[in-house]
Amino acid sequence: xxxxxxxKLLTKADKLTKLNFSRWSADWKTATVLYEQAAxxxxxxxxxxxxxxxxxxxxxxxxMLASPWxxxxxxxxxxxxxKELSNWREVEDFCQKASQLYMECGRPQPAxxxxxxxxxxxxxxxxxxxxxxxxxxxxxLEDDNKEQMAFDLYRAVTRVYIKLEKYTDAASSQLRLGLxxxxxxxxxxxxxxxxxxxxxxxxxxxxxxxxxxxxxxSQIEAFLKxxxxxxxxxxxAAYSDGDVDEIKKIAQSSxxxxxxxxxxxxxxxxxxxxxxxxxxxxxxxxxxxxDENDLT
Numbered sequence: 001x002x003x004x005x006x007x008k009l010l011t012k013a014d015k016l017t018k019l020n021f022s023r024w025s026a027d028w029k030t031a032t033v034l035y036e037q038a039a040x041x042x043x044x045x046x047x048x049x050x051x052x053x054x055x056x057x058x059x060x061x062x063x064m065l066a067s068p069w070x071x072x073x074x075x076x077x078x079x080x081x082x083k084e085l086s087n088w089r090e091v092e093d094f095c096q097k098a099s100q101l102y103m104e105c106g107r108p109q110p111a112x113x114x115x116x117x118x119x120x121x122x123x124x125x126x127x128x129x130x131x132x133x134x135x136x137x138x139x140x141l142e143d144d145n146k147e148q149m150a151f152d153l154y155r156a157v158t159r160v161y162i163k164l165e166k167y168t169d170a171a172s173s174q175l176r177l178g179l180x181x182x183x184x185x186x187x188x189x190x191x192x193x194x195x196x197x198x199x200x201x202x203x204x205x206x207x208x209x210x211x212x213x214x215x216x217x218s219q220i221e222a223f224l225k226x227x228x229x230x231x232x233x234x235x236x237a238a239y240s241d242g243d244v245d246e247i248k249k250i251a252q253s254s255x256x257x258x259x260x261x262x263x264x265x266x267x268x269x270x271x272x273x274x275x276x277x278x279x280x281x282x283x284x285x286x287x288x289x290x291d292e293n294d295l296t
Contacts, residue, residue, distance in 0.1 A: 004037075006040075007050075010050070013030075013031040013032075031061055039054035052078050052082055056074075068101040069101070069102070069107070071101050072098045072102045072114070073098075075094050075095075075101060078090075088121070088122055088126055091122065092126070094118075095117055096114075096115065098114040099114040099136075109146070109149070112138075112141050112149075115134070119133035127164055128164075131160050137153050138153045138157075138180075148184045148186060155260050158174055158260070159262040171196075174193045174196045174200065175193065175194070177189070181193060182222070188226075190223065191228040192258070194223050194228065198236075199263055199266055201213055203269065203272055204272075210235075210236065235250050238250060238275075239271070239278055242276040243275075
């Protein structure tokens with residue numbers, strides 16, 4: 001009867017993959033089964049470190065057996081155990097490897113999901129890496145013409161940027177979401193993304209960029225005709241008038257209340273700077289320059 005001791009299974013599997021004078025070729029088929037059994041045994045024993053190692057070796061074995069799908073699944077199992085052990089760099093590495101293996105199978109959806117899982121795990125400890133993982137996950141979906149499946153990932157990227165106080169990047173992420181939404185005619189998501197970008201600029205007290213963003217996005221008919229456009233227009237008018245009460249009132253509107261929670265939180269804190277200065281600038285811009293040669 002075969003031993004059920006995961007340590008012995010792991011040792012036996014390792015021997016089958018090493019060449020020596022009596023073994024001229026590695027027996028990956030038998031070894032992989034043993035690695036998988038060892039991994040299950042270590043999980044049952046709550047030995048996460050060795051279970052992670054066994055799954056990693058099982059993944060390698062499935063690769064050697066030309067089975068990238070099974071290899072990817074084992075690599076994701078190793079990543080889940082690395083997360084339990086707070087080995088964040090391994091979480092990133094294992095999920096990236098799993099994603100590559102899924103792509104070898106021609107399966108972009110699970111490839112994207114693997115990166116997104118790592119990104120969610122790394123948001124608090126390695127936010128910059130999380131952003132890159134989310135971005136790569138979005139790219140995989142877009143390349144597969146599945147832009148709509150990337151919407152939540154763009155929202156997640158925005159939330160991480162906001163946590164890092166990188167507001168220009170957060171707005172850019174919303175604009176990219178808007179572009180993805182445009183590709184699949186998701187007009188409501190598109191107009192929400194544009195309003196969100198404008199709110200982010202206003203929170204960063206960059207009225208000029210918010211106005212430019214509004215003017216650019218208003219070239220798109222879906223946004224121009226939307227309630228989100230009217231909300232953005234009201235925001236900009238209130239800022240131009242230096243009307244703090246009106247800004248706070250608009251931030252409570254239904255158009256804002258249906259945005260992502262991270263954007264709502266920013267909107268409810270508006271205005272973040274002295275809007276009376278904007279009113280003064282607007283008045284100056286509206287006045288005609290004096291022509292000293294005009295005597296009429």
